[in-house]
Amino acid sequence: MPKRLSIRFKLFVIYALVATIVFSCGFTMFYIHVKNHLEHQIKTALTFSNQAITSLIETAGTVSIKIRLRTIAEKNLEIIGHIYQDFQDHLISEKEAKQQAATLLLSQKIGQAGYIYVIDSAGEVKIHPNQDVKGRNYAEFGFIRKQMMQKNGYLEYWWKNPEETEKRAKALHMIYFEPWDWIISASSYKSDFSQLVSVEDFKDSVLAMDILGTGYAFVIDSRGNIIIHPKLTGNIMDYATTGNKKMIREIIAQKKGMVRYFWKNPEDPVAKEKLMVFDYIPDFDWIIASSTYTEKAFAPLSKMRRIFFVILAGSIAVIALVSLVVSTTITRPLTSLIDRLNVNMNQDWQLQPLESRRKDEIGDLESSFNEFVNRLETYKRNLITENTLRKETEIRLQLFEKVFENANEGITITDCDGEIQAVNQAFTDITGYSAQEAIGQNPRILKSDRHNHDFYKSMWQSLILKGHWSGEIWNRKKSGQAYPEFLSISAIRNKNGDAKNYVAVFHDISEMKTKEKQIEYMAYHDPLTGLPNRTLLKDRLEHAIIRARRTAKMLQLIFIDLDNFKNVNDTAGHAQGDELLKEAAERLDNITRASDTVARIGGDEFVIMVTDVDNMMEIIRMVQRIQGSFSAPFHIDGKSFHVTCSIGIAVFPGDGDDAETLVRHADLAMYHSKEKGRNKYHLFEQKMAKKIQQRIEMEMNMHTAIENDEFQVYFQPQVNIRTLKPVGLEALVRWIKPDGAVVTPGRFIPLAEESGLIIPIGKQIFKKAVEQTCRIREKSQLDLMLSVNVSARQMDETSFEKMAADIIKESSYPANRLKIEITESLLMRDINTTMIRLKNLSQMGISTAIDDFGTGYSSLAYLKQMPITTLKIDKSFIDDIVDDENALALVETIVLMANKLNIGIVAEGVEDDNQLKILSRLGDMDIQGYVFARPMPLHELESWLPAHGLSYV
Numbered sequence: 001m002p003k004r005l006s007i008r009f010k011l012f013v014i015y016a017l018v019a020t021i022v023f024s025c026g027f028t029m030f031y032i033h034v035k036n037h038l039e040h041q042i043k044t045a046l047t048f049s050n051q052a053i054t055s056l057i058e059t060a061g062t063v064s065i066k067i068r069l070r071t072i073a074e075k076n077l078e079i080i081g082h083i084y085q086d087f088q089d090h091l092i093s094e095k096e097a098k099q100q101a102a103t104l105l106l107s108q109k110i111g112q113a114g115y116i117y118v119i120d121s122a123g124e125v126k127i128h129p130n131q132d133v134k135g136r137n138y139a140e141f142g143f144i145r146k147q148m149m150q151k152n153g154y155l156e157y158w159w160k161n162p163e164e165t166e167k168r169a170k171a172l173h174m175i176y177f178e179p180w181d182w183i184i185s186a187s188s189y190k191s192d193f194s195q196l197v198s199v200e201d202f203k204d205s206v207l208a209m210d211i212l213g214t215g216y217a218f219v220i221d222s223r224g225n226i227i228i229h230p231k232l233t234g235n236i237m238d239y240a241t242t243g244n245k246k247m248i249r250e251i252i253a254q255k256k257g258m259v260r261y262f263w264k265n266p267e268d269p270v271a272k273e274k275l276m277v278f279d280y281i282p283d284f285d286w287i288i289a290s291s292t293y294t295e296k297a298f299a300p301l302s303k304m305r306r307i308f309f310v311i312l313a314g315s316i317a318v319i320a321l322v323s324l325v326v327s328t329t330i331t332r333p334l335t336s337l338i339d340r341l342n343v344n345m346n347q348d349w350q351l352q353p354l355e356s357r358r359k360d361e362i363g364d365l366e367s368s369f370n371e372f373v374n375r376l377e378t379y380k381r382n383l384i385t386e387n388t389l390r391k392e393t394e395i396r397l398q399l400f401e402k403v404f405e406n407a408n409e410g411i412t413i414t415d416c417d418g419e420i421q422a423v424n425q426a427f428t429d430i431t432g433y434s435a436q437e438a439i440g441q442n443p444r445i446l447k448s449d450r451h452n453h454d455f456y457k458s459m460w461q462s463l464i465l466k467g468h469w470s471g472e473i474w475n476r477k478k479s480g481q482a483y484p485e486f487l488s489i490s491a492i493r494n495k496n497g498d499a500k501n502y503v504a505v506f507h508d509i510s511e512m513k514t515k516e517k518q519i520e521y522m523a524y525h526d527p528l529t530g531l532p533n534r535t536l537l538k539d540r541l542e543h544a545i546i547r548a549r550r551t552a553k554m555l556q557l558i559f560i561d562l563d564n565f566k567n568v569n570d571t572a573g574h575a576q577g578d579e580l581l582k583e584a585a586e587r588l589d590n591i592t593r594a595s596d597t598v599a600r601i602g603g604d605e606f607v608i609m610v611t612d613v614d615n616m617m618e619i620i621r622m623v624q625r626i627q628g629s630f631s632a633p634f635h636i637d638g639k640s641f642h643v644t645c646s647i648g649i650a651v652f653p654g655d656g657d658d659a660e661t662l663v664r665h666a667d668l669a670m671y672h673s674k675e676k677g678r679n680k681y682h683l684f685e686q687k688m689a690k691k692i693q694q695r696i697e698m699e700m701n702m703h704t705a706i707e708n709d710e711f712q713v714y715f716q717p718q719v720n721i722r723t724l725k726p727v728g729l730e731a732l733v734r735w736i737k738p739d740g741a742v743v744t745p746g747r748f749i750p751l752a753e754e755s756g757l758i759i760p761i762g763k764q765i766f767k768k769a770v771e772q773t774c775r776i777r778e779k780s781q782l783d784l785m786l787s788v789n790v791s792a793r794q795m796d797e798t799s800f801e802k803m804a805a806d807i808i809k810e811s812s813y814p815a816n817r818l819k820i821e822i823t824e825s826l827l828m829r830d831i832n833t834t835m836i837r838l839k840n841l842s843q844m845g846i847s848t849a850i851d852d853f854g855t856g857y858s859s860l861a862y863l864k865q866m867p868i869t870t871l872k873i874d875k876s877f878i879d880d881i882v883d884d885e886n887a888l889a890l891v892e893t894i895v896l897m898a899n900k901l902n903i904g905i906v907a908e909g910v911e912d913d914n915q916l917k918i919l920s921r922l923g924d925m926d927i928q929g930y931v932f933a934r935p936m937p938l939h940e941l942e943s944w945l946p947a948h949g950l951s952y953v
Helices: 007-088 094-106 142-150 190-196 203-207 242-254 299-345 361-406 425-431 453-466 510-524 534-551 565-572 574-590 616-629 659-675 686-707 745-755 758-779 792-796 800-811 824-829 831-844 885-900 913-920 938-944
Strands: 115-119 125-127 153-159 168-177 182-189 216-221 226-228 257-263 272-281 286-293 410-415 420-423 468-476 482-493 499-508 554-562 597-602 605-613 634-636 639-641 645-652 681-683 711-720 726-736 785-789 818-823 847-853 870-873 904-908 926-928
Touching: 007 094, 007 115, 007 153, 007 168, 007 182, 007 203, 007 216, 007 272, 007 286, 007 299, 094 115, 094 125, 115 142, 142 153, 142 182, 168 190, 203 216, 203 226, 242 257, 242 286, 410 425, 425 499, 453 468, 453 482, 453 499, 482 510, 510 534, 534 554, 534 597, 534 605, 534 659, 554 616, 554 659, 565 574, 565 639, 574 597, 574 605, 574 616, 574 634, 605 616, 616 645, 616 681, 645 659, 659 681, 686 745, 686 758, 711 758, 711 938, 726 745, 726 758, 726 926, 745 758, 758 785, 758 792, 758 800, 758 938, 792 824, 800 818, 800 831, 818 824, 824 831, 824 847, 831 847, 847 904, 870 885, 885 904
Parallel strands: 645 681, 726 785, 785 818, 818 847, 847 870, 870 904, 904 926
Antiparallel strands: 115 125, 115 182, 153 168, 168 182, 216 226, 216 286, 257 272, 272 286, 410 420, 410 499, 468 482, 482 499, 554 605, 554 645, 597 605, 634 639, 711 726, 711 926
């Protein structure tokens, strides 16, 4: 037996351990606090040093850059002045003078990517290294407008060349040569500024910095070359150890941060720990670093560690003395108690109570021992009684097991958490799971997908509240087959009324369900053809009417009667007649959709219910398919029968508001078809036929209108919300008949889309809009953006881009002042094709606007994928911004998103000043609506424009 440890030793170890842990934790926290404070002071000093150096370099750099760029600009102005004087002295022509000046300017390069370019006071590029931009006007750029206004001086701005992905900082010095109206600009990227700066301007100031007595600052570039250092020259990698080289590469990669490392200068005997803070100046590609040795700064920490060990040693000595005193007080009475217990053990475990005399914890221990002896005698007597009862219980359990195993119903017993405790043989026979597979599992292994969460929630609520549940349920066998069962679950509760177990009894009712389905099928289907009968048709028709009311679509009911079918029965017999009926049913079923219903309601009468009908032409096409299906002969037992059909049609809601009325009206229409000579169809109400005739007439009138040039362009101005000046026009189509009557777009546009006439109409409007806008440009100095709506059918035409290009070429209209408007639904219908088409138009210079933005169901991803320049906020959102906070929030979101993506905004349908005031607070945008002007023809527009601040020249 291993030697046991004494209580005295254990107390000493515990006290010493606790004291050590407490002192160590306290000292560690204080040590870390002091160390962090010192590190913070060092980092603050190093950071301040970096900030001072950065400010010094940037100030010196800016001054050097300004001087360098101004010197270049003034030098070139002086030379161009001499060239201009040669022209004045008639030594060369003005063309030759300008050519010499251009050659001089283009031959110069500033830094790596800097150059000189020239614009005039109108923003047109006169001289530029990139010949593609020469002659183009860039007055829309902010920094160009500043040059146009200032003409002389220093200017900083951001610029991105077409081949670059991001903008970069640039600076220029411009000087004005008035005789030729030239603004000469010497420009350079800021990333090249390091080449324009003299390090000597600030080197002494950097080297003079003293950081915490032992530190200094230095500057390197991103390749490790030393720009400024008090002790080193060349590349800093040449002085670094293997470990330091890795650290330096990380500094160059990170550009900004703090690092602790060991460094040895050439004159130092050993490497010492240093702390360095480094920052990055991207304009110069320089890394500014301030560093100091930590040995002096962290000296107080070593003294703290020595004090800690002295205190800890003294504490352990005191603990040893305290442990000795406490352990002696505890162990002396315990030893006495053990001796007395040993006396009882030697009497063959005939335990006798001890005499309790003490009044302390040892006395309480003696009293507890005496109570234990008394209870042990009581438990002995109870054990004899329980043994007798257990034998009787075992006999009853054997009987219950026989009943459990031989029951025909499946039985499952679970605990209160739902874990299966036992199953019988019937459970295995029904589910396929053996007892070994089921026990320990949850009944969820039988769960099918036929019931939702609410079903099981209701089941458990019944078990918790009532203690039982019964009903039909679908479960799944081990093989995966779902089956119906009748299930009864009861809770077994303990004395406190809490559920201890659950017993589930079930039996398979698959056969009963199959018979129920057969009876139900026979009640709702025709036994000959298998089609729905009159009862099922009525039920489906009533549900279809409810849905049609909700979706505001038509419902078509077609009543079909076979012509002269009686002759088939009379000549060939009823058996062959039945075969013909089955084939007729099959033909009707093949020409309908899965959502339609084909029913046989008796004899040779069939009914087809067609749902979700959008227009009358769909009804006519369905009838034509039915008649076509009966055009081929029926081959029955080697004989051919030619059978036609008479058709009657009723349409919800026009021909009836309930199932019975629709069937009756379709039946009456069918009889009318038979009266007219059979093999015909008839609409129950003549007004339906009249509408079809009106549609045909309107389509013919549109053909005539195209030939007679009756479709005209109306323009609605778009006004900038800041300047309240017109900035654009939207071209809208109007049908003006010879008698002056106006056909609204809502009446003819849908038909034009459906019939394809929108293509020639759209081409006429496109051409007229461009030609008439050219007229405005010729008569005035107005440079308005023209917006033309384009339909889905137009975009589907492969020749659309060519049509647009031809019109622009013929009219000499600038493509960059033309914008097409398309809807979100058109955009998302075939996004790949649309993307290609819009990019082709963009390459031509034509921009794109999304009309009715926010009303479609689409992904916002297209805003970054496609060349979209403008979003038009739909009128439905503008209408409610005064009174509806949600509508206002939606408009604010669209404006914010567009601003972030650098996309223009047009608010449509602005009708009053309240809407205008709210929109003006949201930022810069264009306004279109009755608050400024209604759509108007060209002659009215020419009168309207001067009245709104844009006078003709």
